[in-house]
Amino acid sequence: MSTVTAQAPPEGADVQQAEFDAKIAADQRIEPRDWMPDGYRRTLVRQVSQHAHSEIIGMQPEGDWIASAPSLRRKAILLAKVQDEAGHGLYLYAAAETLGVDRADLTDRLIEGRQKYSSIFNYPSLTFADVGVIGWLVDGAAICNQVPLCRSSFGPYARAMVRICKEESFHQRQGYELLMRMMEGTDAQRAMVQDAVDRWWWPSLMMFGPPDADSPNTRQSMAWRIKRDTNDELRQKFVDMTVPQAERLGVTLPDPELAWNDERGHYDFGEPDWAEFKQVISGSGPKNAERIARRRAAHEKGAWVREAATAYARKHAQEATA
Amino acid sequence: MSTENTHPSPARPEWPLYEVFVRGKRGLNHVHVGSLHAPDDRMALHNARNLYTRRNEGVSIWVVRAEDITASSPDEKDPFFEPSGDKVYRHPTFYPIPDDVPHI
Amino acid sequence: MSGDNIYTALSEEHGGDTRWAFGTGFTDALAGVDTTLPEGVDGQDLALYCQMLGDDALVQAQRLIHWVTDAPELEEEVALANIALDLLGQARLLLSRAGQADGTGRDEDAFAYHRTADQFRNVHLAEAPRGDFARAIVTLLVLSSVRLAVFTRLADSRDPVLAAIAAKAVHELAYHRDYAVSWALRLGDGTPYSHERMVEAVTDVWPLTGEPFATHPVEARLTAQGAAVDPATVRAEVHDVLTQVLTTATLQAPPAFPEPVLAGRGGEHTPELAPLVAELQKVAREHPEATW
Numbered sequence: 001m002s003t004v005t006a007q008a009p010p011e012g013a014d015v016q017q018a019e020f021d022a023k024i025a026a027d028q029r030i031e032p033r034d035w036m037p038d039g040y041r042r043t044l045v046r047q048v049s050q051h052a053h054s055e056i057i058g059m060q061p062e063g064d065w066i067a068s069a070p071s072l073r074r075k076a077i078l079l080a081k082v083q084d085e086a087g088h089g090l091y092l093y094a095a096a097e098t099l100g101v102d103r104a105d106l107t108d109r110l111i112e113g114r115q116k117y118s119s120i121f122n123y124p125s126l127t128f129a130d131v132g133v134i135g136w137l138v139d140g141a142a143i144c145n146q147v148p149l150c151r152s153s154f155g156p157y158a159r160a161m162v163r164i165c166k167e168e169s170f171h172q173r174q175g176y177e178l179l180m181r182m183m184e185g186t187d188a189q190r191a192m193v194q195d196a197v198d199r200w201w202w203p204s205l206m207m208f209g210p211p212d213a214d215s216p217n218t219r220q221s222m223a224w225r226i227k228r229d230t231n232d233e234l235r236q237k238f239v240d241m242t243v244p245q246a247e248r249l250g251v252t253l254p255d256p257e258l259a260w261n262d263e264r265g266h267y268d269f270g271e272p273d274w275a276e277f278k279q280v281i282s283g284s285g286p287k288n289a290e291r292i293a294r295r296r297a298a299h300e301k302g303a304w305v306r307e308a309a310t311a312y313a314r315k316h317a318q319e320a321t322a
Numbered sequence: 323m324s325t326e327n328t329h330p331s332p333a334r335p336e337w338p339l340y341e342v343f344v345r346g347k348r349g350l351n352h353v354h355v356g357s358l359h360a361p362d363d364r365m366a367l368h369n370a371r372n373l374y375t376r377r378n379e380g381v382s383i384w385v386v387r388a389e390d391i392t393a394s395s396p397d398e399k400d401p402f403f404e405p406s407g408d409k410v411y412r413h414p415t416f417y418p419i420p421d422d423v424p425h426i
Numbered sequence: 427m428s429g430d431n432i433y434t435a436l437s438e439e440h441g442g443d444t445r446w447a448f449g450t451g452f453t454d455a456l457a458g459v460d461t462t463l464p465e466g467v468d469g470q471d472l473a474l475y476c477q478m479l480g481d482d483a484l485v486q487a488q489r490l491i492h493w494v495t496d497a498p499e500l501e502e503e504v505a506l507a508n509i510a511l512d513l514l515g516q517a518r519l520l521l522s523r524a525g526q527a528d529g530t531g532r533d534e535d536a537f538a539y540h541r542t543a544d545q546f547r548n549v550h551l552a553e554a555p556r557g558d559f560a561r562a563i564v565t566l567l568v569l570s571s572v573r574l575a576v577f578t579r580l581a582d583s584r585d586p587v588l589a590a591i592a593a594k595a596v597h598e599l600a601y602h603r604d605y606a607v608s609w610a611l612r613l614g615d616g617t618p619y620s621h622e623r624m625v626e627a628v629t630d631v632w633p634l635t636g637e638p639f640a641t642h643p644v645e646a647r648l649t650a651q652g653a654a655v656d657p658a659t660v661r662a663e664v665h666d667v668l669t670q671v672l673t674t675a676t677l678q679a680p681p682a683f684p685e686p687v688l689a690g691r692g693g694e695h696t697p698e699l700a701p702l703v704a705e706l707q708k709v710a711r712e713h714p715e716a717t718w
Contacts (some may be wrong), residue, residue: 059494079507086503102336163355178718185718306498309612368608369505
């Protein structure tokens with residue numbers, strides 16, 4: 001994109017910083033071509049690209065079940081959902097690119113294991129009940145995280161999140177609906193659901209990130225209004241939302257400390273295993289290597305196709321396109 | 323003076339970046355919905371159709387190479403847009419009309 | 427974000443905002459269509475015919491699904507998923523019609539999950555191994571060209587349900603073919619390597635291109651009753667289309683289609699189909715009493 005500049009007013013760094021701060025204070029959006037502090041840009045590149053990677057890697061645990069979904073209706077729902085995740089990854093990569101990085105580099109960072117993604121997707125999906133529980137808990141947690149991001153201070157990120165949240169509104173509901181059906185089914189189905197809840201509950205709580213005390217970036221991100229709530233606030237909100245849903249479903253959440261606290265007006269709950277969290281996010285999760293290898297294989301195997309399209313475009317560049 | 327391009331130079335072998343505009347339904351403007359990569363214009367339309375109209379979103383799509391867009395710089399906000407800020411007579415509320423005058 | 431409903435924030439801020447060009451609603455292809463079997467159309471034949479057309483779509487979709495998380499670019503994963511979703515939708519409508527037509531009242535899942543592989547009626551080209559991207563494009567090009575030609579005529583079927591399904595599917599299939607053509611051009615006229623891949627793909631696929639034009643007795647009888655389309659009648663048209671596409675893609679004009687010999691339409695399949703059906707039915711068969 002080129003820029004036509006009518007006039008170049010001499011502005012010092014302090015003036016730019018002051019203007020940026022004023023926009024943030026007034027709850028205005030920062031747009032790609034505005035001046036922004038390096039730290040703000042770096043933080044956003046990291047957050048948005050990790051978010052994009054999470055969508056793309058997140059296709060795999062459920063994607064494995066599309067071919068074996070036990071009804072054609074479930075198959076169509078699941079395929080549409082996994083396809084949405086590819087789309088959401090693309091929206092987010094596009095938002096990241098407005099910050100001056102390019103998607104090819106981000107893809108390289110992902111398939112070379114140089115950039116993180118949500119640790120939740122490094123757990124295996126063992127039965128079809130996992131499809132329902134991923135929709136209910138994992139997408140439920142994702143929505144808690146994402147809805148406030150629709151008001152993030154960086155315009156392209158906020159707009160991508162609006163679109164994503166709108167589209168994802170069916171993701172959690174389809175999961176919960178599947179679980180309700182399964183709970184009305186056979187004993188074996190009910191056991192599958194409980195087993196999946198047992199396995200996914202704690203990883204879902206970890207999706208909100210480390211406790212506020214151990215989250216060095218949170219305070220700055222909130223000052224910049226990239227984030228709007230702390231990790232612990234969102235985690236509490238998620239637990240408060242989910243407990244009644246679990247009761248209605250008839251499953252037990254695997255936390256003996258889970259109890260309503262009248263004084264706080266919230267549920268108390270136990271502490272996730274943060275040592276495990278650190279292990280999984282740093283690449284030692286049960287499925288980490290496999291998830292990345294799959295993406296890398298697709299990318300490498302497809303190189304000749306991308307090159308062919310580029311070569312064709314070069315040859316036919318002169319032709320008028322309809 | 324703005325040196326921050328929205329997007330980096332296209333001098334790399336990957337598919338170029340396109341901006342996508344969708345007309346949601348007849349009677350509305352095309353609106354910018356996002357961007358995508360494609361090897362050429364035709365495939366950009368395919369990709370836009372598949373990515374941005376998965377839910378009946380559009381009746382018409384425009385795609386344009388991001389590098390072909392000429393944009394005003396954020397620094398020019400004042401000279402470009404301020405002169406119209408005081409032309410209050412362009413707005414209908416500038417003209418007081420009594421409440422009992424119908425259809426206006 | 428309010429406590430009891432996580433979506434409130436969304437609807438508060440963006441409710442009814444048309445600037446976003448968000449999608450709305452969907453249309454029911456069969457809304458208001460009379461499902462009574464028309465007089466003079468044989469129900470058993472119609473049910474088999476619906477399975478033939480439905481199984482082509484279901485089996486092809488089952489193959490395409492595996493491109494999602496495995497395509498050359500994310501954009502192609504989205505595109506191929508769209509095509510698979512269209513085909514799944516066609517399969518569901520056609521298999522549901524099969525259960526109405528034969529009087530058993532079986533639903534789409536009864537056909538998809540509770541038939542054995544040798545009861546499937548799809549052509550071999552749909553069940554053929556996935557291969558590389560060039561192979562996938564050539565397969566899609568042939569199948570969508572045949573299906574588009576048949577369904578265009580089927581929109582005039584005397585069975586109102588089949589006619590409505592076909593009328594909706596024609597738009598989808600025209601897009602599938604357009605997508606396949608776009609990629610056939612780019613691979614054929616891309617790099618020397620991609621050209622070679624296309625030559626090989628056409629060579630591999632071609633032996634399977636005779637079968638779709640073979641007329642099964644069910645198709646012959648239903649065509650006489652005005653309910654079906656004899657695939658032999660679209661053979662020349664499809665060959666013209668493929669010749670035009672492949673030569674524009676700088677490939678050689680294809681030879682004539684092989685002799686049309688019935689196989690999959692009568693339940694004879696290659697060894698490739700059984701594992702595909704096993705994967706399709708795995709969960710459903712493990713839990714025969716379950717509801718999903």
